[in-house]
Amino acid sequence: MFTESRTQDFLAVILGAFTALSPIWVATNDRAVWTMIVLGVLIALTGLAQMYRPSMAATDYAMGLFGALLFLAPWVMDYTAYNGAAWTSWVVGLVTVVLAVAALPAVAGRMHRAAPHH
Numbered sequence: 001m002f003t004e005s006r007t008q009d010f011l012a013v014i015l016g017a018f019t020a021l022s023p024i025w026v027a028t029n030d031r032a033v034w035t036m037i038v039l040g041v042l043i044a045l046t047g048l049a050q051m052y053r054p055s056m057a058a059t060d061y062a063m064g065l066f067g068a069l070l071f072l073a074p075w076v077m078d079y080t081a082y083n084g085a086a087w088t089s090w091v092v093g094l095v096t097v098v099l100a101v102a103a104l105p106a107v108a109g110r111m112h113r114a115a116p117h118h
Contacts, residue, residue, distance in 0.1 A: 016044025026084030067096025
């Protein structure tokens with residue numbers, strides 16, 4: 001879906017950094033702070049890993065998993081009352097899942113082109 005430039009990986013790095021830093025400017029509780037920092041850093045790291053090694057399809061799956069966990073976190077970690085933190089988690093989580101899914105056809109296409117034909 002995206003070009004070979006891996007735009008989605010760069011966006012994942014930005015979204016992950018934004019999420020990890022967002023407790024600075026949104027009201028949170030302790031669970032929200034640590035959840036957002038950890039999942040934000042993991043999302044950013046998967047984006048960086050994909051930029052460094054685009055053929056590692058596992059990081060696209062990991063990115064999608066971290067995005068889904070971030071989306072579910074306000075309910076699971078009980079911070080839905082903190083609107084800024086909850087909405088950041090929901091929006092960034094959903095966008096991260098979409099980016100990860102969008103990256104999968106590109107990975108499959110690259111792997112198919114690299115396979116020798118008989």
